[in-house]
Amino acid sequence: MEINYEQAYKDDKIIREYIDSEIVFAQKSVEGFYGKGSGTSFEMISNLIGIPNGSSENWQKTIGAHYVYAHSQVSINNNTGMASMVITFYMKDMYNFNKGMSDIVSGTPDDVNGRFAELGWAKEFLTIGSMTRTVT
Numbered sequence: 734m735e736i737n738y739e740q741a742y743k744d745d746k747i748i749r750e751y752i753d754s755e756i757v758f759a760q761k762s763v764e765g766f767y768g769k770g771s772g773t774s775f776e777m778i779s780n781l782i783g784i785p786n787g788s789s790e791n792w793q794k795t796i797g798a799h800y801v802y803a804h805s806q807v808s809i810n811n812n813t814g815m816a817s818m819v820i821t822f823y824m825k826d827m828y829n830f831n832k833g834m835s836d837i838v839s840g841t842p843d844d845v846n847g848r849f850a851e852l853g854w855a856k857e858f859l860t861i862g863s864m865t866r867t868v869t
Contacts, residue, residue, distance in 0.1 A: 736795060738824055738862030745787040752822060755782055755803055756868060763807050763816050773811055779803040784824075790838055796860055799826035821865040829857035 741748050762777060781800050786793045805820040830847035849855035 734828075734858055734860050736860055736862040738822065739864040741787070741792050741796065741862065742864055745789045745792040747786070747788045748784060748792065751782065751784045752801070752864075755779065755801075755822070756820060756866060759803060759805050759818065759820055760868060763805075763818060766807075767809060767814075767816065773809045775807050777803075777805040777807065779805075786837060793837055796824070796826045796828075796862075799824055799860075815869065818868045819865060820868060821863055824860075824862045826860045827857055828860050830855075 742752055743749070759777060759779070766775065766777075779802050781802050784799055784801060786798050787796070801822045801824045803820050803822050805818050807816055807818045809816045830843040830850055832844055832847065835842045836846075846855075850857065
């Protein structure tokens with residue numbers, strides 16, 4: 734199932750803080766690469782970034798704690814030395830019940846709801862999403 738990760742970014746303070754922090758890190762990385770033989774165009778791919786449960790109940794229940802990685806395409810203007818970066822964040826999360834965990838709001842253990850999966854009444858599924866920013 735594909736979610737609107739752009740909406741998650743807009744709605745949820747924690748998701749926004751983590752993504753914004755990664756954008757700043759990518760910008761600093763570009764500054765470090767520039768002038769070290771990187772040329773006027775290059776790509777960067779981040780490590781996997783863990784994002785904890787969001788601040789809004791909606792996004793806690795939709796994706797909870799999840800991982801993203803960023804892919805950046807960087808172009809540097811030879812005349813001005815200014816860089817432009819198109820950075821896309823890709824998220825992937827398995828919607829499921831985790832033994833030993835519990836719902837943040839209700840406190841209901843995942844083991845309780847997880848029995849529905851064991852009985853075949855609920856099934857885990859993959860959730861994906863992405864968002865793109867252009868940074869100059």
